[in-house]
Amino acid sequence: MSKVLIYISFILPFSILILSSLKINFFGYFTLDLSETKIFEFPYIWHITTYFVAYFKIFFAIIVVFMIGNEYSNRTLKQNLIDGLSKKEFVLSKFTFIISYCLLMTLVVFIITLIIGMFNTPSQDIYFDTVFSSSEFIVAYFFKILAFFSFCLFAAVLAKRSVFALAVLFIVNIIEWIAYLLLRFKFFDEQTADGIAQFFPFTSMYNLIEEPASRIVRLHAPTNTIVTDYTLYWHEIAIAAGWIFLFIFFSYRLLKRRDL
Template identity: 30%
Template sequence: MLHLLQIDLKKLTSYRTFWVICGLYFVTLAVATASGMEFLKWLARMFEDFGQEINIDRIPLYHFPDVWLNLIWFSGWFKIVLAIMVVISVTNEYSYRTLRQNIIDGMSRAEFVTSKVLTNVLLSIISVAMIFFIGLVTGLIYSPTQAYESILTDVDFFLAYFLEIFFFLSYTLMISVLIQRAGLSIIVVLLSQMIELIITVNINEDIPWLVPYFPMRSLWNLIECPYPRYAFQEIKDYLDPLSFAIVAGWTIVFNLVAYRKIKKSDI
């Protein structure tokens, strides 16, 4: 297994595009998530100009345990950047025909897919580790409570965050394998939210029970937007097993479809 991951990393680590995209992803992610307080200060100044006052200390953006869910939900927006990296990595294998040569050289088709999936796992783990680290540091700086129990509350959402990233990269892997062209794959990945939204809005009247089972929808249900809680609304601050199961199920389906496609086709 490790051997297969090493093979895929060998392909990527000498590829400048890989470093540029991953660098952009991790730097923007780090800067964006760590600068929430600065954003709130800017917001407060704007309100002051309009003669109103908001007390930003009353918004516990980085307080334990709120910090976890706040950062996790916000970070989810950036996963599209990693997805584009996955599209490039997979479609390159088709356009350079290196997938064919890999098989000729003695990789099995299952091994090839596994090597790509393992890279997706690794990218997801790094994302989780980074958000955990930023959350911990910002929390320790800004949070008034440093008690263990409040630090440890809601950390199970990191499991959901890992699944969210891995789900999306698996989806991207499948789209790339099915379409095999970088440009078209990126467009499909970008538009899939909207396409699904159009479908769900149309069937919401007749079969509303089906809607939560749609893949992108299930992702929104897994990690709901936490910010309405500062407007005194209730949010789902626990991990829902059903949502988790739906997202995990789709993740398995995506990877299996990618494998089946590669298994069956002449390359």
């Protein structure tokens, strides 16, 4: 079952490949050709793929949560410790598994993006600089999914049961939204609220790759006033990396203090 989910999470990103080559004709009224919007060209494609493919992370998140939940319910965690595995080794082995998946997934997305970009960018525009400008989104993508899966690992270690772990993730997400709305409309202004919210776990992951829609709109209508700061800043990566460390560290601490 989990194998199927892993395959799905690898295959789904390729659906963007299909989408990029698609011309949809709506009953002869008009033709929707997404490639005309320039979103499949360098450098925008880096932003587009990483943003959309990141939504497929839910498949592997389920695997992470069930993997840990099963360790508890099958009591294999207990048996592994009795056999001589240390709690630190246990957490690190799970983290290594997550990192390996993230690296592989990042590589897949990197290759897909290159392919789509190469096919869609007018050939006179393909230079080394244009191709790889904005490629920092790949780094952002890696940190984004790694932070998310680390959170899943922590939630699963905390909740022991898979379903409760998913509930924990969901609740934290909602709490973040409520906290942000309170900060913005009740206590402070937008700037302060954003300043505080960037340290929230889910927001920190989101900030790594902001929505690309307004960027594309601006591309076609430069006078549009909605401005999204989509630039990847080092402090955004630092915050996400901080959460990754905290999630793994507290997973270990929690496990160490717990009687199994």
